Amino acid sequence: MSTRVPAVTSQVIAIRPGRPLAGAVTVDGSKNAALPLVAAAAALLRPVRLDNVPASSDVQTLLDLLRHAGWNTEHPVGDDHTVLVLPRETAPAPDGLGEAASSIRASYYLVPSLIALCGRARLPWPGGCRIGDRGMEQHFKVYEAFGDRVRVDDNGYAVEAGKAVRGTVSLVLPFRSRGATIAAVLRAVVASTPLRLGQPNLSPEVLGVLNALTAVGYPCRAGDRVLTLVPPSSVLEEDVPVWKVPGDKIEAGTLACAVAATGGTARIDGVHGPDVTPLVGALHRMGIPTTNEPETLVIHGRDTQPTGRPLRAMATLAPGGLDADFEPPLLGLALGFPGTHLFSDPINPGRHSNLIPQLVRMGGEITELSSTECRFTGPQRLTGAGVEATDIRTGSALMVAGLTARGVTTLGGVDQIRRGHADLPGKLLTLGADICEVTP
Numbered sequence: 001m002s003t004r005v006p007a008v009t010s011q012v013i014a015i016r017p018g019r020p021l022a023g024a025v026t027v028d029g030s031k032n033a034a035l036p037l038v039a040a041a042a043a044l045l046r047p048v049r050l051d052n053v054p055a056s057s058d059v060q061t062l063l064d065l066l067r068h069a070g071w072n073t074e075h076p077v078g079d080d081h082t083v084l085v086l087p088r089e090t091a092p093a094p095d096g097l098g099e100a101a102s103s104i105r106a107s108y109y110l111v112p113s114l115i116a117l118c119g120r121a122r123l124p125w126p127g128g129c130r131i132g133d134r135g136m137e138q139h140f141k142v143y144e145a146f147g148d149r150v151r152v153d154d155n156g157y158a159v160e161a162g163k164a165v166r167g168t169v170s171l172v173l174p175f176r177s178r179g180a181t182i183a184a185v186l187r188a189v190v191a192s193t194p195l196r197l198g199q200p201n202l203s204p205e206v207l208g209v210l211n212a213l214t215a216v217g218y219p220c221r222a223g224d225r226v227l228t229l230v231p232p233s234s235v236l237e238e239d240v241p242v243w244k245v246p247g248d249k250i251e252a253g254t255l256a257c258a259v260a261a262t263g264g265t266a267r268i269d270g271v272h273g274p275d276v277t278p279l280v281g282a283l284h285r286m287g288i289p290t291t292n293e294p295e296t297l298v299i300h301g302r303d304t305q306p307t308g309r310p311l312r313a314m315a316t317l318a319p320g321g322l323d324a325d326f327e328p329p330l331l332g333l334a335l336g337f338p339g340t341h342l343f344s345d346p347i348n349p350g351r352h353s354n355l356i357p358q359l360v361r362m363g364g365e366i367t368e369l370s371s372t373e374c375r376f377t378g379p380q381r382l383t384g385a386g387v388e389a390t391d392i393r394t395g396s397a398l399m400v401a402g403l404t405a406r407g408v409t410t411l412g413g414v415d416q417i418r419r420g421h422a423d424l425p426g427k428l429l430t431l432g433a434d435i436c437e438v439t440p
C-alpha cells in the first residue's frame with residue numbers, strides 16, 4: 001500500500017512506525033523548572049550559577065529578556081548549559097520588554113526581579129501555549145498583598161512597588177496556581193519579608209525554587225496547607241551559589257510513553273524518580289512494567305501485559321497528582337491499549353480542543369464528554385496524517401501517536417515543540433524511531 005505524504009510548505013517532522021524503541025537517552029534540564037530558577041537567580045541581585053540549563057527556546061527567550069532588562073549572563077565557552085546570571089553594576093531601567101515577553105507564558109516570573117531592580121515592572125500579557133484562557137489575577141492579588149499597585153490595560157500590566165510592608169505577608173490562594181505561588185515566593189525574597197502562603201502549589205518546579213533559596217539561607221517550609229519563607233538572618237555572600245536545573249520530568253514521561261507505545265524497552269536517564277511517579281502509576285495500570293530508580297526510569301515495554309483496566313487520567317494541581325503536561329502524551333499512548341479510558345484536563349481548558357480533533361484526523365474514535373473531558377475505548381490503530389503541534393504537549397502526543405500509526409505522520413509546528421524541548425525528535429531518533437525533520 002502506498003501512503004500519500006502531504007505537501008510540505010514549512011519545516012515538519014515526519015514519523016513512520018518502525019521497530020520497538022530501545023537503548024538509552026538522557027533528558028535535558030526541565031523548561032518549567034529552569035524558568036522560575038532563572039527568575040529566582042535574577043531576583044537575588046547577586047551572581048548565581050545555573051547548571052543543566054536546557055536549550056529550549058522559551059528558556060533562551062527568558063534569558064534574552066533578562067539581558068534586555070539589565071542583567072548579564074555568562075557561560076563557559078562551549079557549554080551553553082551552564083549560565084551565570086549577574087546584575088550589572090549600573091542597570092538601565094527596562095523599557096517595555098515587548099514582543100519576546102508576549103511570546104512566552106513565563107515572562108510573568110520577571111515581575112519580582114524587575115521590582116528589585118527598579119521598583120516597577122511593565123510587561124505585555126504573557127503568551128505561551130494557547131490552551132484556553134490563562135489568567136493572571138492571582139498574581140495580581142499576590143502583588144497587592146505586598147502593597148504593590150497593579151494596573152492593567154489591553155496591552156499588558158504594570159506592577160509598581162508601594163510602601164514597604166511590615167511583618168509577615170499572609171495570603172491564601174483560591175487554587176494551587178504554580179505561577180502565583182512562585183510570584184509570592186520571589187516577591188517575598190525581593191521585599192525581604194516573611195511569607196505565609198495558604199494553599200500553595202507544591203509541584204517539583206516550586207519545590208526546586210524553595211530548595212535553591214534554602215541553599216542561599218532562606219528558611220522555607222512547604223506543607224500541604226501552608227508554605228512559609230523567612231528572609232535570611234545573615235547574608236551568605238562568599239561563594240557564588242550553584243543551582244542545578246532538574247531533569248525534565250515531562251520529557252522523560254513523553255519518552256516513556258513513546259517507548260511503551262512501540263513495545264520497546266529503554267532507559268531514560270537524568271530524571272528524578274519521584275517526579276514521574278504519577279505517570280508511572282498510569283503505565284502500571286495499563287500493564288507496562290517499569291523500574292523507577294533515583295535518576296533513571298526504565299520502561300520494559302517488551303514485557304507488557306495489557307490489563308484492559310480502565311485508566312482515569314485526571315490532570316490536577318493537587319500535590320502528588322498528575323501534572324497537566326503529562327496528560328497529552330499519555331493519551332497518545334492509551335489509545336493503543338485495551339480498556340475504556342477517561343482523560344481530563346480542567347486546568348488548561350483549551351488543550352483537548354487542540355489535540356483531540358487531530359487524533360480524530362488520524363482515525364481516532366474519541367468521545368468528548370465536555371471541553372475538558374473525553375472517553376475512548378482501545379486498542380485503536382491510527383493512520384498517519386498531516387497534523388500540527390498547536391502547543392508543546394499536543395506536539396508530544398502526536399509524536400507518540402505517529403510512532404505506531406499506519407503510514408507517515410507529518411507534524412507541523414516544530415517551533416512549538418522547540419519551545420519546550422531542545423530536541424525531542426533527536427532523542428526519539430537515538431532510541432531508534434523512524435523520524436526525520438523535513439525542510440522544504
Ligand SMILES: CC(=O)N[C@H]1[C@@H](OP(=O)(O)OP(=O)(O)OC[C@H]2O[C@@H](n3ccc(=O)[nH]c3=O)[C@H](O)[C@@H]2O)O[C@H](CO)[C@@H](O)[C@@H]1O
Nearest residue numbers: 032106133134135136137138139177178179180324347348
Ligand atoms: C511555564 C509553566 O510552568 N507553565 C506551566 C504552568 O502554567 P500556568 O502558569 O498556566 O499554571 P498555574 O498553575 O499558575 O495556573 C493553572 C491554571 O489557572 C489559571 N490561572 C493561573 C493564575 C491566575 O492568576 N489565574 C488563572 O486563571 C491558568 O491560566 C491555568 O489555566 O502550570 C500548568 C499547570 O500545571 C502547566 O500546564 C504549564 O506547563
Ligand SMILES: C=C(OP(=O)(O)O)C(=O)O
Nearest residue numbers: 105106128129325392393
Ligand atoms: C503549557 C506549557 O507551557 P507554557 O505555560 O510556557 O505555555 C507547557 O510547558 O506545556
